Amino acid sequence: MNRTLKHALVCAAILLSHAAAQAGEISLYTDVNFRGRVVVLRDASDDLSRINFNDTASSIRVSSGTWEVCTDSQFNGQCRTLGPGDYSSLDGMNDKISSVREAGRDGGGSGGGSRPALELFSDRDQRGASAPVNADRDDLVAIGFNDRANSIRVERGYWQLCSDANYNGSCRVFGPGSYDDLGRDLNGRVSSARLVDPREANRPRGGDNLVVLYARSDMRGPGLSVNRDVRDLVSMNYNDQASSIVIHEGTWEMCEGSQYNGKCEVMGPGSYPDLNSLDKSISSLRRID
The missing domain is CATH 2.60.20.10 (Crystallins)
Structure with a gap:
């Protein structure tokens, strides 16, 4: 083998090993806490149904790289960026992920370019x-x-x-x-x-802070201001937390289940220092007038 060809092969091997070292790795698990069936990916998958893993993942371990996971194929729908680490539950995305790709690599990221999300x-x-x-x-x-x-x-x-x-x-x-x-x-x-x-997305309906939820009775504790319908307070990290409420404007329906299901109560403008049967139980709310 001539020296030029040998040198070229050595350089190619070094480059390939370096690329492999830089490639990211993500593991998807069917159950929370990294249990159940697992699939390990090192390349983008624009449709997880091709590997029989669509709408299946409930926990994720990112071994290396930064990854974008999306609820629809072709990296559409709701997307979330995950850096290296363990994600024992996916907070609203359990059993919904349909496409996965490493951000920052060719074909990765939503919209490309070097700008951060x-x-x-x-x-x-x-x-x-x-x-x-x-x-x-x-x-x-x-x-x-x-x-x-x-x-x-x-x-x-x-x-x-x-x-x-x-x-x-x-x-x-x-x-x-x-x-x-x-x-x-x-x-x-x-x-x-x-x-x-x-x-x-924040779309006010006639004013700011139409409703304020409080984590403790008598309008005490950490508060959450709401000015729109909320289908699931999990998305705002306030599920089953409210113990008192102030309604500044409108008539609102408060429900113990997400998507306005379960037991619901209608409340008009005023202060509610305790919520009785709905105490620490509200999961969704919407304006009805």
Whole structure:
């Protein structure tokens, strides 16, 4: 074998081994807590039905790389970005995942390009220091950007930003676009951010804070402001938490099941310091007048 060919083969082998080392790996499990049948992926799958794993995954382990998982084939529907780590339950996406791909690699990411899914800026009008976010962050202290954001750019997905860690406090959902400031409740106060279902996009109905749910009786404890119908409070990290309510406007139906199912009660404007049979049981609410 001549020296030139031998050198070329050695270089190719080095490049291939380097690419393999950089490739990501994700494991999907049929049951929560990494139990049941498992499939390990190192390449994108635009339709998991091809490997008999559509709408099947209930927990995920990301060994390496950053991965995008979506509820529809072809990387459509609700998508979530997952970095390395263990996800024992998928919080609203259990048994719904239909496509998976590694973000940042060829064909990966929603919309391509090098921009992060969400970018936080310390000053208004997308100026000042910035921090990229591509996965759920329950505490922005970890990336050195707690209580710093005053404007954002959303490249892809719908992101819920909250004033407290663990998606508590004042929260608002932002869809794709640039936001020159975050409003009175969030400017300089953002402490957590996560991807949510697009249906949870913030669309006020006649005013802000139409309903405020409180975690303790007598309007005490962590609160959640609501100005739209909410089919499932799990998506807002407030399921089965409310113990008192203030309704500023409208007549609302409060239900113990998601999708407005189960036992429901109708409440008009006023303060409700305790909820009796609905205490710690509300899972959905909607305005009915």
